[in-house]
Amino acid sequence: MKNEISTIVIVGGGPAGLRAAEIAAQAGTKVEIIEGSRTPGRKFLLAGKSGLNLTNARTADFATHYTNAADEDFWQRAMATFSPDALRDWSADLGYETFESAGGKVFPECMRGAPLLRAWLQRLNDFGVNFRLGKRVVDWHPETNTLELEGGESVAYSAVIFALGGASWPRTGSDGSWVSWFQKAGIEVNPLQPANCGWEVEWPAAFLEQSEGKPLKNVAISTQSSKNLEDGPKNSVLGELMITRYGLEGGPIYRLGPALRAAANDGPVVELMLDLKPSLALQAVEKKLAPVRKNYIREARRRLRLCDVGAALLKTLPNLGPWDSAETLAKAIKGCPIPLTRPRPIDEAISTAGGVCWSELVSEELKLKKMPNAYVAGEMLDWEAPTGGYLLQGCFATGQIAAQAALRVCGK
Ligand SMILES: Cc1cc2nc3c(=O)[nH]c(=O)nc-3n(C[C@H](O)[C@H](O)[C@H](O)COP(=O)(O)OP(=O)(O)OC[C@H]3O[C@@H](n4cnc5c(N)ncnc54)[C@H](O)[C@@H]3O)c2cc1C
Numbered sequence: 001m002k003n004e005i006s007t008i009v010i011v012g013g014g015p016a017g018l019r020a021a022e023i024a025a026q027a028g029t030k031v032e033i034i035e036g037s038r039t040p041g042r043k044f045l046l047a048g049k050s051g052l053n054l055t056n057a058r059t060a061d062f063a064t065h066y067t068n069a070a071d072e073d074f075w076q077r078a079m080a081t082f083s084p085d086a087l088r089d090w091s092a093d094l095g096y097e098t099f100e101s102a103g104g105k106v107f108p109e110c111m112r113g114a115p116l117l118r119a120w121l122q123r124l125n126d127f128g129v130n131f132r133l134g135k136r137v138v139d140w141h142p143e144t145n146t147l148e149l150e151g152g153e154s155v156a157y158s159a160v161i162f163a164l165g166g167a168s169w170p171r172t173g174s175d176g177s178w179v180s181w182f183q184k185a186g187i188e189v190n191p192l193q194p195a196n197c198g199w200e201v202e203w204p205a206a207f208l209e210q211s212e213g214k215p216l217k218n219v220a221i222s223t224q225s226s227k228n229l230e231d232g233p234k235n236s237v238l239g240e241l242m243i244t245r246y247g248l249e250g251g252p253i254y255r256l257g258p259a260l261r262a263a264a265n266d267g268p269v270v271e272l273m274l275d276l277k278p279s280l281a282l283q284a285v286e287k288k289l290a291p292v293r294k295n296y297i298r299e300a301r302r303r304l305r306l307c308d309v310g311a312a313l314l315k316t317l318p319n320l321g322p323w324d325s326a327e328t329l330a331k332a333i334k335g336c337p338i339p340l341t342r343p344r345p346i347d348e349a350i351s352t353a354g355g356v357c358w359s360e361l362v363s364e365e366l367k368l369k370k371m372p373n374a375y376v377a378g379e380m381l382d383w384e385a386p387t388g389g390y391l392l393q394g395c396f397a398t399g400q401i402a403a404q405a406a407l408r409v410c411g412k
Contacts, residue, residue: 006030008406009157011137011147013040014174015392016378017163018120019082019399020406024161025127027412033129034147034155036136037173041117043165046172047392048113054091055084056389058104065390067258068383070363077364078397081404084389087396094119105389137164140181142371159373159406163399166352166379167192176352178380186370188357194349195257195384196391198249199272199340207316208245211309216241219310220278221252223259223270235259238278243309247340248272254350255386260340261353274336276310282334289326296323300333313338351391355382365405366398373409375402 008024010017013035025031033040047053056062062084063075088098088106096108096116108116124131132155139148147155167176176192183189203211222236239252253260253272263270277285285304292299297315300306306314314320314332319339323329346352356376360368366381368374377398385391 006158006410007032008159008161008403008410009034009147009155010161010163012163012165012174012378012380013037013131013133014163014165014378014395015041015044016165016395016399016402017161018124019396020161020163020375020377020403021124021129022120022127023400023403024407025124025129027407029407029410029412031127031129032132032155033124034132034135034137034149035173036134038134040121040131040133041113042172043169043174044117044392045113046169048111048116051107051111052113052116053105053107053387053389053392054098055087055106055393056104057084057100057106059084062390062393065388066383066385066394068358070358070361074358074363075394078394078401082393082397082400084393087393090396091116094123103388137178138181140185142185142374145372157373159375159409161375161377161399161402161406162380163376163378163395163402164380166355167346168194168197168349168352170347174379182356187360187368190354190357190382192346192352192354193261194343194346195351195353196254196387197257197346197349198244198344199247199253199260199270200342200344201247201338201340203243203245203247204316204318207312208243210312210316211243212245214243214309215250216243216274216276216309216313217307218278219252220275221256222273222275223256223263236273236275236278246344248338251387257343258353258384261343264340264342268341270340272338272340274313274338276306276313276333276336277304280304280334282330285333286327286330289330292326292329296326296329300329304333306333310336350387351384352379353382353384355380357382364401365408366402367405373406375406377402 007030010033013033021031066075091108096110098106136150137147164178165174217240220236220238237252237255241250288303378395
């Protein structure tokens with residue numbers, strides 16, 4: 001039975017699908033990629049426009065950056081299968097050495113995704129991978145092992161790897177339309193939601209006038225209640241936020257996404273707790289402000305080097321002030337509540353949370369339990385990770401796992 005399978009069909013030509021194709025073709029199997037766009041890797045190109053952050057060199061706790069998996073060791077095993085170092089070697093092998101930047105972020109020397117993708121596609125061509133570009137899959141008939149393309153054409157497969165991506169930046173081709181045909185086939189899919197994205201705030205006009213487009217540097221944010229300030233920070237994320245017309249953007253709020261989404265399930269408004277002076281404990285801020293009896297904000301700026309945007313927040317947010325005691329101002333500096341209304345739309349998000357439920361998968365192989373010879377890889381699986389190189393690393397690793405498992409079915 002094993003050797004009857006001769007072609008592995010991969011649906012989706014993003015990094016997960018291309019990596020799966022590379023592994024399968026390298027092993028000598030016939031590989032066909034079906035890609036809805038006229039060019040593969042459009043999101044990879046987009047990711048590489050302002051610097052392709054391939055992976056991260058902080059390998060010690062790498063696996064802990066991923067949420068969700070079939071079991072707690074999954075990401076550790078995935079990283080053992082295709083490690084951050086292996087990804088760097090892969091890039092070097094294609095002609096682009098990598099370098100490490102702030103926070104362990106790893107970039108190829110060419111910085112952009114385009115040269116790397118060109119070299120990668122050339123390699124796949126050399127391996128004999130067959131690309132069917134501009135062909136969207138619109139339905140799946142697992143009972144007959146066929147995929148239905150737009151226009152009615154049917155493609156039979158012996159083994160199929162789905163690598164269709166999430167639903168962010170749909171103009172790159174990843175629009176999440178696969179969810180309906182997966183659900184029709186009886187596969188449970190958790191709703192696709194925006195991840196690594198900004199959140200909306202209804203800023204007062206006076207605040208926007210002064211602060212739009214400006215950064216809030218060296219702050220910490222959390223979902224912690226202001227009542228628990230004395231307990232010290234819990235799950236707080238440090239970094240820089242950007243004030244935008246519609247709300248907040250920046251690494252810390254992206255990283256807090258899972259906690260914010262969980263809090264959003266409890267009510268229409270999520271309270272983000274902003275610490276404007278994370279390097280000082282509440283008591284230290286209180287001590288510095290203790291002598292102040294008037295001009296509270298001006299004094300806070302002078303004594304604590306509070307930035308312009310922080311001062312504008314304390315002056316203009318309707319739920320704060322007017323200030324008449326150093327103690328209450330100190331508390332607000334250490335825990336300034338910002339009401340978030342919703343995440344930005346999924347169209348703008350860097351990645352997608354939700355996807356094919358882990359309970360549907362044999363996790364060692366990323367094989368769908370209910371279907372013969374069908375595998376899933378990349379962002380369409382139900383996991384998320386912060387920016388910093390973890391997303392691509394996860395897509396490459398899961399693409400490799402799925403391909404290796406499909407190869408075993410082919411007797412390779
Ligand atoms: C602006 C931006 C910047 C980013 N920067 C980084 C970064 O620097 N580092 C990092 O690690 N990650 C980054 N990411 C995230 C990273 O690009 C994604 O996680 C990754 O591309 C997902 O890979 P994938 O193969 O799972 O899916 P995708 O790359 O989304 O590929 C899926 C493919 O499937 C095709 N497809 C979808 N539906 C169909 C269908 N029905 N029929 C046929 N084909 C279909 C799509 O056209 C697409 O080509 C960034 C993302 C964005 C949006």
